[in-house]
Amino acid sequence: MTIGSLIDTPSELTDSASSKSAIVLMTRIRLARNLAGHPFPGWAKPAQREKVLEACTEAVTATTSMKRGLSVGVDDLGELEKRILVERHLISRELSGSKQGSGVVISKDQACSVMINEEDHLRIQMLRAGFQLKKTWSAINDMDSALEDSLDFAFSSTLGYLTACPTNLGTGMRASAMMHLPAMVIANQMEKVVRAVNQLGMVVRGLFGEGSDASGSIFQISNQTTLGESEEEILKRLSGVLQSIIEHELNARARLLEQDSGKLFDKIGRAYGILQNGHVLSSNEAMNLLSLIRLGVDLGVFPDAKRSVTDRLFIEAQPGHLQYAQKGEFEAGQRDLLRAQRLRSEFANFARPDFTLSSIGNN
């Protein structure tokens, strides 16, 4: 598979069939693994990096999950291609900026990706649309065991899997859910939630991970610690936290409808108007408007089937995807014009809002 055909193939995230979940957009788990007896990527010499890249690429591409997938060195990717892979959460920003001797292998359905020589020798990642911690864990556990057949991982009986950074020691696992929490943002409750979640040993980040902002009211919630608990225990704890966040968001939605439905409908109606008629839209504004439309779908203002449109546009309105679709590189100002044009055409035939039906969507 080539990078071009991968980009043109619908991904797990942009696939319309998968957008049934009202609050959790995506579940993601990653495992950090290293080869015994080799220096970590950040400390390895170029020749050592190449050797690890070769051994890992061979092992990863041989697994059944990666059959007919894409395997490519980071040097062989163009800037725009890297940006698209970051926007689809298939590679990290760190990998996209890395020097020689790094690579990535991506499965055909884009549900699984393995970064090689990022911070660790291997960063195995599994994505699933919706709230699917158990299924995602079972899939990535199988992938990890398959790699173990041919690779000797650095492991200590007391410290578990050894990683470049001690914050990932033990299970090497970071599990996260991408959550759409517009009502809590509108009600100014996110700061409180972040604090509470932190106290429970979980971390809240923006859409694109560390240091990114939460445009579109989308947040990633993941476990902070990796040592001292089994994978199942970590997932159970995370799952509990996520459930309670879902409940809070649903309550916040109910309260908004009860106390301030006029203001809420006004926001949704205006978002619809701007998406249908606007001519200049920044990425951030587009995300926030799409977020309101998605909230409208959850509340029954728009038909349920339209949720997949907003989920697809969350990704296609990003700068990389926009430029790739237009076959060229554009400055930010031009991109805002193109983005608005794109969204106008998407929303020209979008169902009109119906504010009489409103009820709380079920998750």
Add this chain to the structure above:
Amino acid sequence: MANPLKCDLCSKPATVHLTQILDNKVHKVDLCEDCAQEKGVTDPSGFSLADLLLKASLNPETSTASGVRCEQCGFTPNDFKKQGRFGCPACYDAFKGILDPMLEGMHKGTVHSGKVPQKALERKSLYDRLTKLEGDLSEAIKAERYEDAARCRDEINQVRQAVGQKQR
């Protein structure tokens, strides 16, 4: 809760407990009164727990592990201070003295209780056994203990077969 907390820097009973959230990460530290004074913890505006923790455990003067270097990859505590990451898997043994106090505040526990790479570990124990047998064999030959040598060779063949089965 009955156990009094110990100071993270000198292990006297801790009386100052601090929690700081930086970039959405929680850092916790417990200090005795003396260390708190010395580190200027009383002025919360101009100080970062993360810095304190890192510097406290890695400062060569106060660290018991000064002059340590990883024999496998040449990594030093100073490199860790600069990068925040280790050089190779063997660094975890070399810098145990620095790592252990750091781990306590970092994770839920200090001992792994999750998945174990069973197949890889079995493979490793077979390889270790093979290396030992090969050593025994050449020693036996050197000492002209031919019966022992024959037994070693048989065992080596058995282990090699087992290794072959473990690999696909």
